[in-house]
Amino acid sequence: MRHIRNFSIIAHIDHGKSTLADRLIHRCGGLADREMDAQVLDSMDLERERGITIKAQTASLLYTAKDGQVYQFNLIDTPGHVDFSYEVSRSLQACEGALLVVDASQGVEAQTVANCYTAIEQNLEVIPVLNKVDLPAADPERVRAEIEDVIGVDASEATLCSAKTGLGIDDILETVVRRVPPPVGDPAAPLKALIIDSWFDSYVGVVILVRVIDGCIKAKDRMRLMANGAEYPVDQVGVFTPKSLVRETLSAGEVGFVISGIKVISDAKVGDTVTLATRPADKPLPGFKEIKSQVFAGLYPVESNEYEQLRESLEKLQLNDAALRFEPEVSQALGFGFRCGFLGLLHMDIVQERLEREFDIDLITTAPTVVYEVLMKDGSVMKVENPAKLPDPSKMDEIREPIIRATIYLPQEYVGVVITLCTQKRGSQVDMRYHGRQVQLVYDIPMNEVVMDFFDRLKSVSRGYASLDYELHCYQAADLVKLDMLVNGEKVDALSVIVHRANAHYRGRELAAKLRGIIPRQMFDVAVQAAIGSTIVSRENIKALRKNVLAKCYGGDISRKRKLLEKQKAGKRRMKQVGAVEIPQEAFLAVLRTD
Numbered sequence: 308m309r310h311i312r313n314f315s316i317i318a319h320i321d322h323g324k325s326t327l328a329d330r331l332i333h334r335c336g337g338l339a340d341r342e343m344d345a346q347v348l349d350s351m352d353l354e355r356e357r358g359i360t361i362k363a364q365t366a367s368l369l370y371t372a373k374d375g376q377v378y379q380f381n382l383i384d385t386p387g388h389v390d391f392s393y394e395v396s397r398s399l400q401a402c403e404g405a406l407l408v409v410d411a412s413q414g415v416e417a418q419t420v421a422n423c424y425t426a427i428e429q430n431l432e433v434i435p436v437l438n439k440v441d442l443p444a445a446d447p448e449r450v451r452a453e454i455e456d457v458i459g460v461d462a463s464e465a466t467l468c469s470a471k472t473g474l475g476i477d478d479i480l481e482t483v484v485r486r487v488p489p490p491v492g493d494p495a496a497p498l499k500a501l502i503i504d505s506w507f508d509s510y511v512g513v514v515i516l517v518r519v520i521d522g523c524i525k526a527k528d529r530m531r532l533m534a535n536g537a538e539y540p541v542d543q544v545g546v547f548t549p550k551s552l553v554r555e556t557l558s559a560g561e562v563g564f565v566i567s568g569i570k571v572i573s574d575a576k577v578g579d580t581v582t583l584a585t586r587p588a589d590k591p592l593p594g595f596k597e598i599k600s601q602v603f604a605g606l607y608p609v610e611s612n613e614y615e616q617l618r619e620s621l622e623k624l625q626l627n628d629a630a631l632r633f634e635p636e637v638s639q640a641l642g643f644g645f646r647c648g649f650l651g652l653l654h655m656d657i658v659q660e661r662l663e664r665e666f667d668i669d670l671i672t673t674a675p676t677v678v679y680e681v682l683m684k685d686g687s688v689m690k691v692e693n694p695a696k697l698p699d700p701s702k703m704d705e706i707r708e709p710i711i712r713a714t715i716y717l718p719q720e721y722v723g724v725v726i727t728l729c730t731q732k733r734g735s736q737v738d739m740r741y742h743g744r745q746v747q748l749v750y751d752i753p754m755n756e757v758v759m760d761f762f763d764r765l766k767s768v769s770r771g772y773a774s775l776d777y778e779l780h781c782y783q784a785a786d787l788v789k790l791d792m793l794v795n796g797e798k799v800d801a802l803s804v805i806v807h808r809a810n811a812h813y814r815g816r817e818l819a820a821k822l823r824g825i826i827p828r829q830m831f832d833v834a835v836q837a838a839i840g841s842t843i844v845s846r847e848n849i850k851a852l853r854k855n856v857l858a859k860c861y862g863g864d865i866s867r868k869r870k871l872l873e874k875q876k877a878g879k880r881r882m883k884q885v886g887a888v889e890i891p892q893e894a895f896l897a898v899l900r901t902d
């Protein structure tokens with residue numbers, strides 16, 4: 308155990324975490340050159356395309372240090388995006404140290420700070436690394452001072468490195484040996500292993516990734532999951548190098564996978580403790596804190612007969628993604644579907660894409676919404692995660708909305724525009740600090756506004772330089788109303804939104820105008836109306852279609868006719884028939900783009 312080092316790399320997005328991980332793997336001979344698929348740790352196709360790390364993964368590496376000894380490095384990859392900070396914290400629970408990677412041409416950003424604090428809270432040894440020093444714009448001295456000033460971590464010995472050229476990699480490996488403490492734990496004690504991650508593999512079934520704290524686990528053992536007492540025979544244990552490598556045992560201090568006969572995918576809960584049935588531990592390890600979804604949206608299959616398939620796919624995804632929540636929901640407009648809870652917008656995007664790509668289901672997604680608290684006249688408090696379910700105003704005393712505390716880092720020159728944006732979004736300033744060139748702004752902003760388009764706007768007004776981190780701060784009463792949309796006289800429940808009263812008329816007009824542009828013309832005139840209660844606040848007309856699409860084809864050109872019909876069919880895939888009118892997917896998200 309003296310030769311084991313468990314560590315993670317934490318960084319702000321794009322500061323080079325995955326590139327550095329690849330370098331470390333490469334240097335330790337984990338993969339041959341031809342296998343060095345760019346960024347091996349980001350295993351899912353989707354991640355490769357988006358270039359962000361979603362699931363924490365791990366690699367076990369052997370490193371021969373300058374002292375001549377061979378060390379086992381367990382590198383645990385962590386995601387950098389604000390939506391996934393819970394995955395950072397659970398990966399860190401399996402480590403004794405963390406490399407804090409900061410882009411030397413950029414400096415300290417919001418997630419550098421947030422992730423670093425998570426590591427410090429968990430008593431990890433934090434090792435600062437200044438990456439991208441090969442760039443002409445790199446200014447390691449300034450960034451070193453920023454790390455000390457903003458985060459308060461000693462950066463005087465920070466390694467200068469370039470994950471791109473390989474500079475400083477050996478230094479980093481030696482520093483890990485020297486500064487990251489070896490794990491403590493008793494290999495002879497009853498087994499206690501923490502489930503860091505679990506996922507469904509189509510060949511071997513459920514795979515769990517564990518950090519063994521005490522004891523050991525091997526094939527043919529009978530393991531027990533402490534949360535529900537379920538028992539399974541262990542088929543295989545091993546490590547990822549990052550290719551999977553079967554081993555005889557995994558013992559205290561190690562990180563690796565366990566394959567067993569787990570059939571019920573919900574059994575392998577991330578954060579649960581694995582022990583042995585023959586000699587169980589007396590109590591489980593402290594688990595991870597329950598993750599709360601902050602953004603909700605309805606997911607409906609375009610083809611209603613794909614409902615069951617959607618349910619199964621969500622169940623499989625959930626195993627792989629502990630933060631995903633879902634429950635059945637019925638919409639008058641969209642039929643049977645699920646109300647799903649996500650950590651944030653990026654998380655929602657990813658789930659949606661994985662459903663479509665990996666499970667081949669076409670979806671209609673409704674606009675994301677936050678969770679409101681409603682104080683009823685009878686004194687009870689209810690949570691509303693679907694605007695269509697907001698009780699009748701006569702029964703409500705007040706509506707409270709979630710407020711987030713946002714920490715924004717940005718270069719001085721953008722302070723003015725960012726403050727204007729925060730004010731527009733009903734934010735109130737809590738703090739503002741200068742750290743040299745960087746400014747730290749702290750704002751309390753209604754989450755509802757953030758879900759809309761805050762992040763995109765922030766990036767655009769600051770030309771990409773501002774970075775954001777946030778956490779739920781409190782619930783606050785606000786003057787909110789439900790805005791309903793009527794298409795052809797019928798209320799479309801999936802289009803309802805909750806907005807601030809002061810903006811309601813404006814938003815109603817804007818939304819009606821947008822829908823007019825999105826909903827295709829039908830054979831008859833269609834009215835699009837926005838209403839608050841029974842008051843219509845806006846109305847637009849979609850003129851009837853005069854000719855049908857084939858009219859132009861003079862009956863003769865059959866191939867052209869077929870093409871047109873096919874085009875029409877493809878266009879239909881993302882439409883939902885609501886009453887007599889077909890509404891395309893974009894309509895349900897129209898509310899998100901405010902101008």
Ligand code: GTP
Binds near residue numbers: 320325360440472
């Ligand atoms: P997420 O996975 O999205 O959190 O990003 P990351 O922190 O893993 O960053 P990634 O490794 O994907 O690197 C981001 C970009 O920076 C890529 O285009 C890399 O090629 C580039 N990059 C990484 N390290 C270096 C470096 O040392 N020098 C230079 N010039 N570019 C680098």
